[in-house]
Amino acid sequence: MFDKIWQQHVITGKPGEPQLMYVDLHLVHEVTSPQAFEGLRATHRRVRRPDKTFATMDHNVPTEDVFNVKDIIARKQMQTLQKNAAEFGVSLASVGQAEQGIIHVIGPQLGLTQPGKIIVCGDSHTSTHGAFGAIAFGIGTSEVEHVFATQTIWQQKPKTMGIHIHGQLQPGVGAKDVIMALIGQHGFSGFTGYAIEFYGDVVENFSMAERMTLCNMVIEGGAKMGQVRPDQTTFDYLAGRKYAPKDMSAAIQYWSQFYTDDPTAYDEVIDFDVSDLAPYVTWGTNPGMAIPIDRTFPEPKDVNDQKAYDYVGLKPGDSPLDIPIGFAFFGSCTNGRLEDLRKAARVLKGQHVAPGLTALVVPGSMAIKRAAEKEGLDQIFKSAGCDWRMPGCSACLGMNPDRVPAGVHSVSTSNRNFEGRQGAGSITHLASPEMVAAAAIHGHFVDIRKEAIING
Ligand SMILES: CC(C)[C@H](C(=O)O)[C@@H](O)C(=O)O
Numbered sequence: 001m002f003d004k005i006w007q008q009h010v011i012t013g014k015p016g017e018p019q020l021m022y023v024d025l026h027l028v029h030e031v032t033s034p035q036a037f038e039g040l041r042a043t044h045r046r047v048r049r050p051d052k053t054f055a056t057m058d059h060n061v062p063t064e065d066v067f068n069v070k071d072i073i074a075r076k077q078m079q080t081l082q083k084n085a086a087e088f089g090v091s092l093a094s095v096g097q098a099e100q101g102i103i104h105v106i107g108p109q110l111g112l113t114q115p116g117k118i119i120v121c122g123d124s125h126t127s128t129h130g131a132f133g134a135i136a137f138g139i140g141t142s143e144v145e146h147v148f149a150t151q152t153i154w155q156q157k158p159k160t161m162g163i164h165i166h167g168q169l170q171p172g173v174g175a176k177d178v179i180m181a182l183i184g185q186h187g188f189s190g191f192t193g194y195a196i197e198f199y200g201d202v203v204e205n206f207s208m209a210e211r212m213t214l215c216n217m218v219i220e221g222g223a224k225m226g227q228v229r230p231d232q233t234t235f236d237y238l239a240g241r242k243y244a245p246k247d248m249s250a251a252i253q254y255w256s257q258f259y260t261d262d263p264t265a266y267d268e269v270i271d272f273d274v275s276d277l278a279p280y281v282t283w284g285t286n287p288g289m290a291i292p293i294d295r296t297f298p299e300p301k302d303v304n305d306q307k308a309y310d311y312v313g314l315k316p317g318d319s320p321l322d323i324p325i326g327f328a329f330f331g332s333c334t335n336g337r338l339e340d341l342r343k344a345a346r347v348l349k350g351q352h353v354a355p356g357l358t359a360l361v362v363p364g365s366m367a368i369k370r371a372a373e374k375e376g377l378d379q380i381f382k383s384a385g386c387d388w389r390m391p392g393c394s395a396c397l398g399m400n401p402d403r404v405p406a407g408v409h410s411v412s413t414s415n416r417n418f419e420g421r422q423g424a425g426s427i428t429h430l431a432s433p434e435m436v437a438a439a440a441i442h443g444h445f446v447d448i449r450k451e452a453i454i455n456g
């Protein structure tokens, strides 16, 4: 599948060397675009294909009052994108508008993300879009400028890896646990240099939201791209969306060519039986520092592990069940979709978060917010003592007012647990929406498989 899409997009360059690739969709946000637009302006160039470019604001957005941007840099970046989009004729889903949201959430939602496309964005989690059978990867700001000007990008073809996921997931264990386990077992650079294709019955049975969670986090294992073969689930998801093809049967015929004919042709294959998989949580300061909930923290292997222990204030042999939790974050491009909010709400319904614990629920987009409110999820969260917010990256990273206080342990449905990621001195523990919900109730992690709501 990867090679088929790649071949269709090569403009020039020899195999084994960087090749010039055509870009079908360029997604843009306020943080990595200002210098790129500035570069165009300085050299009197235009955006070559505004019709293949789409922008939104997400990282800097204050989720309590989206129009009240107190931080000077944040405000400048948002105003600059507004101005640049108007000047260069790029569609922008701005704050407060119906289509605004996290770029990796709205691309699929608007039907911009489609099988067979090459999709880029100045953001590492662009891998998310590969869930539709696209080649999607993050680029740097100078590359953003190159794509603006030419609608092309130089790229060296990566090696391919097939990850065969099969077996029967236990109730309460899902896509987030699968990808966290893969990264926990192979390390945060274990997949470096590869484009991954996930396949097998587990992946086939996953919803688009679950496939996106899987592909979203491949970058945390070092891979720039992750993919899932497009199938009926993909086509059903896209049908009727704003920018999806009007003639779906022609589109489906075209998209159906994108599959891997020969599973032995991957450069590398990993076999993953998920039948015994337990929910995963991170203890340290990168997503590779992850363990099943029913284990204790490992002995440090190297100085990085020791440094992580020093930062998080935990020690080998401790149990994740004993971490004192003061903050819970539901949201991000990993787990800020409607299905994720439903999973969290199911656990939180009729319950209350632990005394003194702050819980933020941040839908991934305005559309998700509206849909969630229509089903009453906001009421469930509010009754449980959570804050129900406007869409944005929020507490996934400290580029806006939503921050975890220093020294506080946070459970988070996001994708990175780096030092200070959720605010200076914050300590992040990544987990699935259900696990974060249960941890918020108890004030410490629990094994969701043992909770009555999941266990029946
Ligand atoms: C700000 C942006 C460049 C960054 C990324 O590329 O991923 C952010 O989205 C993140 O998640 O750390």
Ligand code: SF4
Binding pocket: 058, 059, 102, 104, 123, 125, 332, 333, 334, 392, 393, 396, 397, 414, 415
């Ligand atoms: S939600 Fe988090 S990971 Fe996703 S784009 Fe925003 S900051 Fe990056």
